[in-house]
Amino acid sequence: MRLITLREASEILGMHPNTLRNWERSGRIKCVRIGARGDRRFDYDSLLEVVGNDQSFKKKYTLVDLFCGCGGLSKGFEMTGSFKTIFGIDNWKPALETFELNHPEARGVQWSLEKRNIDALIKELGEFDVDVVVGGPPCQGFSLAGPRNFNDTRNSLYLGFLRFVKQTSPRAFVIENVPGLASLYGGVVKDRIIKEFTKLGYNVISKVLLASDYGVPQNRRRLVFVGVKGGTFSFPKPTHGENLKQKITVNDAVSDLPSLRSELGQEVMPYGQRVKNEFQEYCRRNSDRLHNHVAANHDDATRRIIALVPEGKNYKSLPEVLRGTRNFHVAWTRFDGRCPAPTIDTGHRHHFHHKENRVPTVRESARLQSFPDDFIFLSSKTNQYKQVGNAVPPLLAKQIALSLLDSFDKK
Numbered sequence: 431m432r433l434i435t436l437r438e439a440s441e442i443l444g445m446h447p448n449t450l451r452n453w454e455r456s457g458r459i460k461c462v463r464i465g466a467r468g469d470r471r472f473d474y475d476s477l478l479e480v481v482g483n484d485q486s487f488k489k490k491y492t493l494v495d496l497f498c499g500c501g502g503l504s505k506g507f508e509m510t511g512s513f514k515t516i517f518g519i520d521n522w523k524p525a526l527e528t529f530e531l532n533h534p535e536a537r538g539v540q541w542s543l544e545k546r547n548i549d550a551l552i553k554e555l556g557e558f559d560v561d562v563v564v565g566g567p568p569c570q571g572f573s574l575a576g577p578r579n580f581n582d583t584r585n586s587l588y589l590g591f592l593r594f595v596k597q598t599s600p601r602a603f604v605i606e607n608v609p610g611l612a613s614l615y616g617g618v619v620k621d622r623i624i625k626e627f628t629k630l631g632y633n634v635i636s637k638v639l640l641a642s643d644y645g646v647p648q649n650r651r652r653l654v655f656v657g658v659k660g661g662t663f664s665f666p667k668p669t670h671g672e673n674l675k676q677k678i679t680v681n682d683a684v685s686d687l688p689s690l691r692s693e694l695g696q697e698v699m700p701y702g703q704r705v706k707n708e709f710q711e712y713c714r715r716n717s718d719r720l721h722n723h724v725a726a727n728h729d730d731a732t733r734r735i736i737a738l739v740p741e742g743k744n745y746k747s748l749p750e751v752l753r754g755t756r757n758f759h760v761a762w763t764r765f766d767g768r769c770p771a772p773t774i775d776t777g778h779r780h781h782f783h784h785k786e787n788r789v790p791t792v793r794e795s796a797r798l799q800s801f802p803d804d805f806i807f808l809s810s811k812t813n814q815y816k817q818v819g820n821a822v823p824p825l826l827a828k829q830i831a832l833s834l835l836d837s838f839d840k841k
């Protein structure tokens with residue numbers, strides 16, 4: 431028989447010692463008392479038997495989400511059942527409000543993550559242990575600072591992430607960014623990022639991942655860096671595409687949502703239609719009402735122009751006189767219901783519903799980003815679109831998290 435202390439039991443199960451004391455008092459678990467003070471010792475095997483395979487009692491890896499936005503990246507990690515987000519940090523309050531609503535166990539902290547602010551932040555957070563740090567630091571600074579000057583203050587947000595990792599020493603980190611960073615200045619910036627984290631003792635690799643390869647109804651590409659200490663990491667293999675499951679299309683993703691042809695919808699409304707496929711089943715698993723499904727109130731002229739664009743086409747299909755109104759490559763694009771969507775943006779209003787003459791609602795955009803329907807967006811509609819468009823698709827993040835768990839297991 432292996433006997434363990436109250437503290438060990440609480441750590442293994444990720445439970446407060448008082449809960450274990452109460453369980454013992456109520457006879458749910460047994461312990462022996464030893465020594466003059468009558469300290470508790472629990473039988474390890476019978477404890478595990480009591481909690482069985484219940485995922486909620488499994489010890490979870492702790493996660494800090496830097497530049498968290500609404501928290502799409504950390505949501506995907508949590509979906510594995512093996513990670514618990516403890517802090518989400520961002521300097522934008524509306525996103526933090528959404529983050530806190532959807533990560534009830536985590537604390538949202540409003541902080542500006544420049545390098546010079548990191549030590550004070552860590553002090554503010556108090557005592558904590560972090561296993562994984564994730565985040566997508568904005569990288570506008572790189573192109574301005576030039577190829578060689580990595581330490582330029584304009585890169586300060588990247589340096590902030592680096593400083594946080596240096597000071598907290600997690601087992602692993604994940605950085606997400608736009609794919610253009612991979613080729614910026616012929617790859618110099620990417621190599622420099624790898625070098626800086628390697629100096630901290632991490633084995634770092636990077637890859638551009640395509641979200642639709644992982645069951646996200648969207649052809650969004652993102653550059654991902656993963657660093658692990660004392661182990662190796664392999665990027666997840668695609669789950670969808672040729673010779674695999676079929677990619678999820680726009681129609682698969684939203685066809686159960688109420689049509690808004692003749693009304694604007696509401697912040698909260700009933701579904702009205704049944705689930706039609708596995709993806710919709712996933713979205714609606716924990717939700718019995720629909721949130722954030724409100725159509726834009728386009729003027730008649732705009733609606734008439736949208737009506738002229740066939741499914742899957744763009745401004746090139748418009749009559750000559752209208753083409754010049756917005757003539758860059760994504761302008762006036764109607765989704766193709768038979769394919770994954772193009773990259774969901776932060777609400778520029780250039781993409782339209784595959785059947786209806788309007789931009790997608792926040793909920794439709796969130797579906798195309800693979801957010802489940804119980805993930806609710808707060809603040810103004812403009813801010814909601816921005817939070818959705820900024821996010822890492824949770825189902826993509828989940829696959830990265832599963833590969834990280836493999837890497838931890840191997841170690």
Ligand SMILES: C[S@@+](CC[C@H](N)C(=O)[O-])C[C@H]1O[C@@H](n2cnc3c(N)ncnc32)[C@H](O)[C@@H]1O
Nearest residue numbers: 497498499501502503520521522542543821822
């Ligand atoms: C691409 S978004 C992150 C999205 C997030 N990873 C997700 O999956 O939902 C980048 C975030 O960085 C935040 N940000 C920008 N400058 C910042 C700063 N100086 N300090 C903290 N956060 C900042 C923005 O408010 C934005 O929410």
